[in-house]
Amino acid sequence: MGADILIYAILYLITVGGALGVLFNKDTVKSAMCLILVMIALAGHYLYLGQEFVFAIQIIVYAGAIMVLFLFVIMLLNMREREVTPWYLRNPRFVGGVFALTFFFLLAIGINTFGSVSQGRAPAPAPSISELATLLTTKYSLPFLLTSILLLVAVIGAVVMGRRSDPETGEEYLADEEEFLQEQF
Numbered sequence: 001m002g003a004d005i006l007i008y009a010i011l012y013l014i015t016v017g018g019a020l021g022v023l024f025n026k027d028t029v030k031s032a033m034c035l036i037l038v039m040i041a042l043a044g045h046y047l048y049l050g051q052e053f054v055f056a057i058q059i060i061v062y063a064g065a066i067m068v069l070f071l072f073v074i075m076l077l078n079m080r081e082r083e084v085t086p087w088y089l090r091n092p093r094f095v096g097g098v099f100a101l102t103f104f105f106l107l108a109i110g111i112n113t114f115g116s117v118s119q120g121r122a123p124a125p126a127p128s129i130s131e132l133a134t135l136l137t138t139k140y141s142l143p144f145l146l147t148s149i150l151l152l153v154a155v156i157g158a159v160v161m162g163r164r165s166d167p168e169t170g171e172e173y174l175a176d177e178e179e180f181l182q183e184q185f
Contacts, residue, residue, distance in 0.1 A: 014041040019034075022034045023093060042058055053132060069154075073154070
């Protein structure tokens with residue numbers, strides 16, 4: 001029992017530390033890296049609970065593919081504070097605090113409405129991997145297809161938003177190339 005509590009405490013501290021790193025880092029790339037740490041720690045929680053399939057999906061999909069996409073968009077857009085951005089969107093503590101308060105409010109409502117497992121409700125049995133695979137390829141294939149289209153549109157939107165045009169020549173370039181072009185001319 002002591003080792004269980006120690007493993008849970010370590011995973012909990014890594015998760016909370018990474019989440020605080022997301023909130024308090026001013027550099028967006030460092031915040032995204034802290035978010036990857038949170039995703040990996042959550043995968044550790046799933047592995048600790050005996051959910052190997054969810055652990056693998058958490059690592060492959062979230063910590064892998066989605067976070068690489070986030071980092072790509074962040075680096076492509078060259079996220080810097082701009083004068084046109086309102087103060088409440090430039091302040092990560094404000095935005096994070098609003099999301100945290102909203103999350104805890106919804107969590108309290110959910111616990112109050114549906115109760116918890118300790119109140120006599122037994123948890124639903126975990127489906128097997130073959131049942132999950134059947135559901136993902138039949139009943140839930142459309143949501144996964146729509147999600148992939150949404151991610152593709154997001155990447156195209158990031159590229160379009162990151163493009164600038166030279167006022168003299170009208171030539172288009174990405175925002176990161178602006179510094180390079182200024183150094184050349």
